[in-house]
Amino acid sequence: MRVKRDSVREAILTSASLHFSAEGYLRATIGAIARDARTAASNVYVYFPSKLDLALAVFEPWLKKEILRLERAVRREKTAMAKVRRLVDGLLRRIPEDEAGHTTTLVQALSTARPNDRYNPDLLHWTERKVAAMLRHAVGETLSERESDSLARGLMLVFDGVALRRNLSIATVGSDLAETMTRLILAQAGDASLPAAAE
């Protein structure tokens, strides 16, 4: 019997990634994605059950790569404050503002999803755990496990908010926001070495 060729699947993913990051989930069309993958629109559905599944197949590896890259960057910083600042800056400014990234894809895809699409939150939880671990690595023992989990969940919610705003071309004044969040986290961690904020 005939068999699915990986090369076709790869071509579709590559084309989809380009279209989604350039045009967003909604304006990108299956027709255009298929054309650039040198196949027919209907054939895309042999490899992916729906446009939403295709988008998630593009988004997931992208986000994981970005988070792992961020993890390495945080580890390279020396002080607790520098680590936290790098974490927040990556999560709330660098990753969402990446022109070739997929935060817009995510927001558009998920907000058009219907309840029966049953988006599974594994990726979200994986990311939250990673962020919580980075927080603990950064500030050490002064942060309880439960506190770091709460902070990580809060940070991910802010990330979602930033992503949504970005979709509206509403600037979030990224570096200022990152600075505020860094101070909040360090204050929560009870870090007394925090310099007085230069207001």
Place this chain on the structure above:
Amino acid sequence: MRVKRDSVREAILTSASLHFSAEGYLRATIGAIARDARTAASNVYVYFPSKLDLALAVFEPWLKKEILRLERAVRREKTAMAKVRRLVDGLLRRIPEDEAGHTTTLVQALSTARPNDRYNPDLLHWTERKVAAMLRHAVGETLSERESDSLARGLMLVFDGVALRRNLSIATVGSDLAETMTRLILAQAGDASLPAAAE
């Protein structure tokens, strides 16, 4: 000459509000909204230039009413902690979780908006100013104007994140989140009377 009748406009807004809150922006159709408003789909466009404009015309008065109601509730609380807790609880749990509310409308409508739709951020800024004022009212002088503005912006981003999650039927564990945020804000305000979090 013939004149637009306010009653028709009102009927369309009422019908749209019901459909949007029950089905969300995307699944609600102009046809169904028009039918329940006893008019033709094409006639809706005499009163509102697009589906997005209609949604914003529904959303804006709803949000303003909710924020003003929240402001009164915060004012009624006695202590700084109670005020902050009430503010955060309203913003991150009660308003987004309101079944008859429009947070889902907002997220879906805005994430499908295109750049040329030029969403104007007046409503967002009005809300941020209100939240900042509530924060200053709650904790008093210990919070500089710039700090309260930053915190308000952060809170609104979390609100957007919560709204996005709600659209995915991902529970945000609202009360737990609200408690975390309350502690963060009070810690930032340098409130030493904050009881040790029961971890």
Place this chain on the structure above:
DNA sequence: TTTCATAAGCGATTGCCGTTCGATATTGAC
């Protein structure tokens, strides 16, 4: 009261796009 320009109202149509269908061509297994 009559006339008339204007705009509300509406059924039909358009255009777009995700998805499905039916037919055909290709490939791996026996």
Place this chain on the structure above:
DNA sequence: GTCAATATCGAACGGCAATCGCTTATGAAA
């Protein structure tokens, strides 16, 4: 070499926002 499974593809479907042209109601001017 034969056959069955299935990748591939053009055509068609269905849903929906938005537009078009025509009809009709209405307020103002005469």
